[in-house]
Amino acid sequence: MNIATLRAKAERGWISARASLPLALLFRYRNNKPYCKDLSHAVPIGEGERGAWAERVAEDYLHSKGAKTLARNYSxxxxxxxxxxxxxxxxxxxxxxxxxxxxxxxxxxxxxxxSVDYRKRQRIIMAARHYLQQNPMLRDKPCRFDIVSISPRQQNGNDHIRWIPAAFEA
Structure with a gap:
């Protein structure tokens, strides 16, 4: 199946995220820096798939901003x-x-x-403390808590990825 066929099937909702477009096709370059294009056609169907998809998109977006992954889905x-x-x-x-x-x-x-309420923030903070205790090399490093909110592109053309650095403090 070629890319045009995959894209057409994804737009019609005929295929799930596993068979939809690779994330590399969703990013283009502008001024030698990657930027995200409209992802609304590639949003996965299932709820579990949707969360994993959003995390991959957020990770790629933050990589384009210069961050490097240390861990995913730490629990x-x-x-x-x-x-x-x-x-x-x-x-x-x-x-x-x-x-x-x-x-x-x-x-x-x-x-x-x-949707990140007080209880969720407290759970994230406690998990972050646990992570730092398990990784002594990172204990003395400065930390911050960010939120990445992803939504399908709206009619007015607003960005669908919203990154909030230092969204809350411990």
Whole structure:
């Protein structure tokens, strides 16, 4: 099956995320920097697939901003963290970034970022503390908690990926 056929079937909803377009086709380059194009045609059908898809899109987006992946889907008895990334700072040190990824197909009930409530933030913070205890090399590094909210492109052309650095503090 060629790319045009896959794209047509994905637009009609005939195929699931496993058979839809590779993520590499969703990114293009502008001024030698990758940017994301409209992903609404490639949103997976199943709920579990949708979450994994959103995490992959968020990870690729943050990689394009210079972050490197340390862990994915870290879970412990305190909670779960979708992405753990490292970002080099100007002074040569590294900042550890704990990322919560949220996907909303319908903005009627608020954005993905608005759905991260106090309880969810506390679980992320506790899981982050556990991760840092398990990784002594990262204990003294500065940390921050980011949220990436993903939604299908709207008619007005707004971006569908919204990255909120330092969305909340521990």
């Amino acid at each position: 412990c008895k305190f909670g779960e963290i979708d992405l753990i990334l490292g970002e080099n700072t100007n002074d040569g040190d590294m900042t550890v970034i704990f990322v919560e990824v949220r996907f909303r197909s319908n903005p009627r009930f608020g954005t993905g970022a608005e």
